[in-house]
Amino acid sequence: MESYALLAAATLNAGTVLALAALGLLVNEKAGIVNLGAEGLMLCAALAAFVTVVHTGSDLLGFLAGMGAAALLAAVFGVLVIWLNTNQYATGLALSLFGAGFSAFAGIKYVQEKLPERPQFAIPGLADIPVLGPALFRQHPVAYLAVALVLFLVWFLYRSRAGLVLRSVGESPESAHALGYPVRRIRLAAVVAGGALCGLAGAYLVTIYTPLWVEGMVAGRGWIALALTTFATWRPARVLLGAYLFGGVTMLQFHLQGTGVEVPSQFLTMLPYLATIVVLALISRNPAWIRINMPASLGKPFYPGS
Amino acid sequence: MLRLEPRPEASRLWSVGSPLLALALTVVIGSLLFVALGKDPVRGLQVFFWEPVKSAYALGELMVKATPLLLVALGLAVCFRSNVWNIGAEGQFVLGAIAAGGVALLAGKDTGRWIVIAILLAGVAGGMAWASITALLRDRFNASEILVSLMLVYVAEQLLFWLVFGPWKDPGGYNFPQTKTFEAVTRIPRLMTGSRVSIGLVLALLGAGALWVFLFRTRAGFAQQVGGLAPAAARYAGFSSRRALWLALLVSGGAAGLAGALEVAGPIGQLTPYVPAGYGFAAIIVAFVGRLHPLGMVFSAVLMSMFYIGGELAQSRLGLPKSLTGVFQGLLLFTLLACDTLIAYRVRLSRRPA
Numbered sequence: 001m002e003s004y005a006l007l008a009a010a011t012l013n014a015g016t017v018l019a020l021a022a023l024g025l026l027v028n029e030k031a032g033i034v035n036l037g038a039e040g041l042m043l044c045a046a047l048a049a050f051v052t053v054v055h056t057g058s059d060l061l062g063f064l065a066g067m068g069a070a071a072l073l074a075a076v077f078g079v080l081v082i083w084l085n086t087n088q089y090a091t092g093l094a095l096s097l098f099g100a101g102f103s104a105f106a107g108i109k110y111v112q113e114k115l116p117e118r119p120q121f122a123i124p125g126l127a128d129i130p131v132l133g134p135a136l137f138r139q140h141p142v143a144y145l146a147v148a149l150v151l152f153l154v155w156f157l158y159r160s161r162a163g164l165v166l167r168s169v170g171e172s173p174e175s176a177h178a179l180g181y182p183v184r185r186i187r188l189a190a191v192v193a194g195g196a197l198c199g200l201a202g203a204y205l206v207t208i209y210t211p212l213w214v215e216g217m218v219a220g221r222g223w224i225a226l227a228l229t230t231f232a233t234w235r236p237a238r239v240l241l242g243a244y245l246f247g248g249v250t251m252l253q254f255h256l257q258g259t260g261v262e263v264p265s266q267f268l269t270m271l272p273y274l275a276t277i278v279v280l281a282l283i284s285r286n287p288a289w290i291r292i293n294m295p296a297s298l299g300k301p302f303y304p305g306s
Numbered sequence: 307m308l309r310l311e312p313r314p315e316a317s318r319l320w321s322v323g324s325p326l327l328a329l330a331l332t333v334v335i336g337s338l339l340f341v342a343l344g345k346d347p348v349r350g351l352q353v354f355f356w357e358p359v360k361s362a363y364a365l366g367e368l369m370v371k372a373t374p375l376l377l378v379a380l381g382l383a384v385c386f387r388s389n390v391w392n393i394g395a396e397g398q399f400v401l402g403a404i405a406a407g408g409v410a411l412l413a414g415k416d417t418g419r420w421i422v423i424a425i426l427l428a429g430v431a432g433g434m435a436w437a438s439i440t441a442l443l444r445d446r447f448n449a450s451e452i453l454v455s456l457m458l459v460y461v462a463e464q465l466l467f468w469l470v471f472g473p474w475k476d477p478g479g480y481n482f483p484q485t486k487t488f489e490a491v492t493r494i495p496r497l498m499t500g501s502r503v504s505i506g507l508v509l510a511l512l513g514a515g516a517l518w519v520f521l522f523r524t525r526a527g528f529a530q531q532v533g534g535l536a537p538a539a540a541r542y543a544g545f546s547s548r549r550a551l552w553l554a555l556l557v558s559g560g561a562a563g564l565a566g567a568l569e570v571a572g573p574i575g576q577l578t579p580y581v582p583a584g585y586g587f588a589a590i591i592v593a594f595v596g597r598l599h600p601l602g603m604v605f606s607a608v609l610m611s612m613f614y615i616g617g618e619l620a621q622s623r624l625g626l627p628k629s630l631t632g633v634f635q636g637l638l639l640f641t642l643l644a645c646d647t648l649i650a651y652r653v654r655l656s657r658r659p660a
Binding site: 036040076080083084085086087089090091093094095097098099100101102104105108215219220223224226227230264266267269270273274276277280281282284285287290303 | 310312391393443446447448449450452453454456457458460461464465467468471472587590591594626627629630631632633634635636637639640643644646647650651
């Protein structure tokens with residue numbers, strides 16, 4: 001029983017990284033912008049957070065540094081795609097390639113350096129519930145923040161005026177522009193906010209999830225997060241669910257390795273990537289299902305007056 | 307405030323000038339980076355732009371790395387021109403290497419020289435098979451080819467790791483994760499002695515020529531591109547988008563697989579975990595910087611190869627990490643995309659905030 005509680009706790013931990021990044025990308029995509037640079041953003045944010053924590057010893061500063069670094073890079077991406085009208089896919093790819101190179105390059109001094117294990121944050125009372133307590137209530141505060149963020153996003157996107165404007169910018173930038181909304185500034189704000197969330201995910205990954213720096217440590221999680229937004233058909237709550245599901249697949253892989261199953265470890269490492277492919281195929285199969293919630297102008301450039 | 311004014315027609319001047327301006331900007335930013343690192347920027351630029359071309363041997367090495375980059379980029383150009391976003395060429399490259407390596411390992415010392423052809427064909431088939439997974443899932447399930455092809459890169463790498471750590475591991479290899487070195491008869495013939503340049507370079511150049519003919523002189527090549535530019539027009543003309551999807555992915559997968567085969571049976575000579583060297587990703591930049599045009603890509607492959615060698619030299623000569631290559635490549639793509647704005651727009655100064 002104890003091992004299942006640990007597995008569940010680890011699942012939430014792994015899912016949190018994906019959830020934060022995918023929620024950031026969801027905000028981006030609701031405004032009509034696809035950012036294929038998530039992987040690069042997360043890598044640079046992870047490095048910024050790691051370096052900050054090594055030198056200051058403060059997790060909070062680390063999280064802020066990670067968010068700041070990713071927000072800054074996302075802003076560059078945003079200016080390129082929104083003001084200079086560059087192709088969103090190509091620019092995102094450039095961001096991913098640059099982020100991977102830059103983080104490997106700038107982080108070379110820190111390779112294999114480790115951070116001290118984080119003490120567990122147990123919520124008093126709740127954490128003592130047998131089985132459920134250790135599984136759910138011994139997480140880092142940021143893990144709960146991810147849940148709170150979903151609630152906030154549901155309210156923001158579907159109940160607030162600003163959220164309505166954000167969605168309209170992603171659905172029909174022409175109409176939003178005609179109504180006098182500053183489409184490009186709103187899109188940039190969404191890209192920067194989304195970038196900051198990807199940065200938080202990268203910072204969480206490097207400080208809490210695997211407290212050490214290795215080149216390329218995000219290992220495709222940025223891309224999985226992109227797939228999650230499709231998987232969730234752009235609904236925040238489903239993003240969270242999907243993230244935990246994928247966190248579960250990742251953890252299952254370690255669990256199986258630990259129990260000495262006769263499968264080569266490489267096949268277990270493939271699992272999250274294969275799962276992403278399978279799930280993506282199953283979800284995308286029904287075009288109607290996708291189209292209902294997909295922002296209509298997703299990935300399309302908008303330039304007022306052209 | 308700067309304002310962009312759409313040009314009535316695309317500027318021919320800037321479609322050539324933009325890559326040059328992008329390269330200049332990359333050099334400037336790179337120099338600033340060297341200064342920030344406390345290194346002499348002149349020395350740094352020398353390592354990146356002079357050392358790789360200063361001798362016959364250096365030029366040969368430049369071609370060795372330009373070959374896989376060009377081959378992969380040629381295939382990707384067919385994809386990007388038809389708006390198929392295959393970004394998993396790295397995985398197709400690895401599968402080509404695995405398939406070619408498998409055939410090479412089967413060969414005994416006295417196999418005929420024909421085995422090289424079998425190895426190259428195996429590489430093409432391996433890359434095509436891997437790309438066809440993406441094509442199938444896109445075609446049948448409407449799954450994003452970007453994400454599927456990319457996820458398959460990670461799967462391909464694990465498959466390679468499994469083989470070299472497991473069933474294909476060289477029993478006499480002091481427990482290193484690698485296969486035994488391939489028999490001499492399986493190695494790709496070199497063009498001349500004293501240089502590692504192989505017939506791969508000839509194949510890549512022939513490929514560039516073939517792509518030019520296909521794109522600009524055949525109906526099939528035209529149909530392939532119309533779907534990417536104007537899907538509605540393509541439908542009206544009766545060009546099948548499914549056909550275009552499969553063709554694009556099979557061509558690019560085959561080209562990447564061939565590049566993988568040429569690498570393992572050429573310079574590398576065995577399967578190791580270091581077979582994926584990022585050529586599949588760098589080729590995306592080669593394709594864009596070369597304007598998806600065969601001739602342009604020949605130049606940009608050489609340029610990108612220069613960055614590879616520059617990165618290696620920066621490591622050995624200046625004590626800088628090799629990943630500097632990735633920084634330069636990423637920067638070049640960024641600046642190129644930004645400069646390309648000048649092709650379609652004029653930049654105007656305006657008082658009125660845009």
